[in-house]
Amino acid sequence: MSTEATVSAEASGTPPEPDVARPTSTELLADNEQLPPRQPAGQTPSQTVGPFFGYALPYTGGPQLVPAVRPDAIRLHGTVFDGAGAPIPDALLELWQPDASGALVRRAGSRRRERGDFTGFGRAAVDVEGNYEFVTILPGPIGGSAAHWALLTVFARGLLHHLFTRAYFVERDGAVPSDALLQRLPADRRDTLLAREHQHGRYRFDIHLQGDSETVFLDYPGVGASDGR
Structure with a gap:
């Protein structure tokens, strides 16, 4: 209320009206607008934000499943490429495998390598040139299969979900292992799953996320979807 209106009201003996906030035109419009019914909350969709893998996920000793001086230690290494064939400098890989007898290990301690437990x-995080390396042992065959293989999980830029693949270990001059999964694949696609020994105890396994040499990726129902290739 203005000063003049207050003085006029006092002079006439009428008590002044209190200041009342008037609704704005936007508020009046909102009051008259019919809002749609509220929908039930759902899960937030996956988004490619980051990646931020290098801040917390890598840890000391992560790529060394066994000491490098162990007599039966091997190295699994390679490069992660994008669809254009360029190395990806910020990917992260996880390796899951049985022990040398083929038994699945269900033991904690991966962050305490000094204990010596396998x-x-x-x-392993890749370097700026997209290279990674694990120091491990040759995994034993699982479930009656003659193949030696390990599971790899791939996290990288542009992926809505992490990807699963397998690395089948093939010794120098060795034949392609007999395995139900490999037998279902054409020869050119089968080769993308083979980690070949090129030096004694050193196996190379490159990963191509897309392109003509795209690695075969696997879906595991209930675990999370890859892009289905």
């Missing part, structure tokens, strides 16, 4: 799990 847990069958490793985690």
